[in-house]
Amino acid sequence: MRLRQRQRGSVDLRGAIGGIPGWRARLADADLSPGDRVVRGVLLVAAIIPVLTLLFLTAEMVQSAVPALVYAGGSFFTGQLFTFGNLYATGQTVSHGIHAPLGAAYGALPFIVGTLASSMIALAIALPVSVGAVLALVERVPRRLQPGLSVFLELLAGIPSVAYGFWGVLYFGPALAQHLYPVLSRLGVVLPFMRGPVGAGEGLLTTSLILAVMIVPIIAATTRELVRTVPILAKEGALALGMTPYETVRVVTLPFIRNGILAAAILGWARALGETMAVLMISGDFLNALPANVYSPFSTIAATIVDLLDSALTDPTGMAVHALAAIGLVLLVITLATNLVGRMIIRRVTTGVLPVGRGI
């Protein structure tokens, strides 16, 4: 609250120095050379392009999704059967006044569940790993070794997702199914969704693990910057009281960066939601049923769109494309929502929770 007050103070100050804003703008306008005007025009266009892109994209998606949404009605969110119908038959199925190929059904529940489940499991694994890794790196590793180790985190972010997918489906998945999953399935006694069969390694848990590896760098990079913003003075207060570095992290560092970590987690989550290629390769690409356990093959919205787009384009009624647009719209909404929430939290972090050692 105090910080906000101070901010308001600084705004007043700027007003006092700059004089009346309108007067200043007019003066600046008159001073512009033709070159300045060109630059200003270019910058204006550049600034508008991202806004327009998002608006057009959303509008097109909505427009394209509507027929499929009307056709499926409520079963879009509850149905488990997703099929384009018989694209070669002459008959048509009519639902809510919309015509689609014979037998077409657009139940998106398995993709929505698959998208949310895989990304959330990935986040649950990646969050403690990346925060723990960063705290160990910044607090415990000797300073001269830190840059070298940090590079690894950043390299992890640069690996193409298709490489992750390839590695996952050929080596990582089968190895997990052979060695780790049989052990995990013993937890099935208490956790039903951990029960076997464990399959061959293409499925929800393998995908989530790969997604976790992919989002660790995102969360870790943000967390590292956050840890560096914790004032040394605050940490020394704990050390001078005889607290260990571990206790200092718990008492000072983590509470300081808690909200920032939350925001980083949401950014990482958004990445996991939209990841396509690796998921398509490792998920088992399984439609029309909810996953039975954590080892089950499944599919996500993003992977399904890529997988089915080719055949959707052959639907003469165009409904298949509308159906893919509809599930794409769901993904867009989920991703935008998580991003928005993340941004709101980041804004809260940067405007007020950290005024330790206030005053000077």
Added chain:
Amino acid sequence: MVAGARTLPMRAMTQVAGAGMTVEELRVRFGAREVLHGISTAFAPRRITALIGPTGCGKTTLLRSLNRLHDGRPGAQISGSVRLGVEEVYGTRVNVRDLRRRIGMLFQRPNPFPQSIRENVSLAARIHGLWSRAETPRRTEAVLREVGLWDAVGDRLSSAPFSLSGGQQQLLCLARALAVEPEVLLLDEPTSSLDPRTTGRIEELIGSLREHMTIVIVTHNLQQAARVADDVCFLLDGSLVERAPATEFFQRPADERSRAYVEGRVG
């Protein structure tokens, strides 16, 4: 200060003033730069010693050597001897955790933990096993009363300390330091960011704490040194120029450089 309102932690009341500190030939280097060039002095129990000198003379470096706060700093090299009582502070078998409990510190600016006011006071005492869960509320109140903060925060112990004024935050940090019952209290310009009234309050507290502990205060403010200190150590460019009882130092500085500093001709 209201005399009746003051409740001291139990051990502080019963204990004889704790050990003093001795420094011998203390040299501190940061990388290639030597900041302290062999300082020898002593900080007597039940006395307040002020470390004074111009900016960059090594006051704070000396102070932070006393509770090993340079330990984590890369490139810091410390030689010589620092003793708490007869115990070597930099000895190989020293428990730094316990050492820092026995040597409390108050910093230039208030640095409360991002925790509730209650936890700010009690966390360290709980971690060191000094307070049981049952007695924590009572002892939290006692320490807050001791620094005169209870009336202001007693009804909002669960809220964050950042809504308090800077002076109240500094008093909270003092309460936090007193909660672990230190024998030595290090003060690094504790009032440099505070208003005169809170400064007076803290000086008064320091004065009364002298009965139970050894106090070392770094200050830029010569008036403050004259007000609170029993002894004065005057440092210049990393060396100890003069060490004397405060009245003597301010009235008849023995060294020409001390005289110049006291009279405001340098620094």
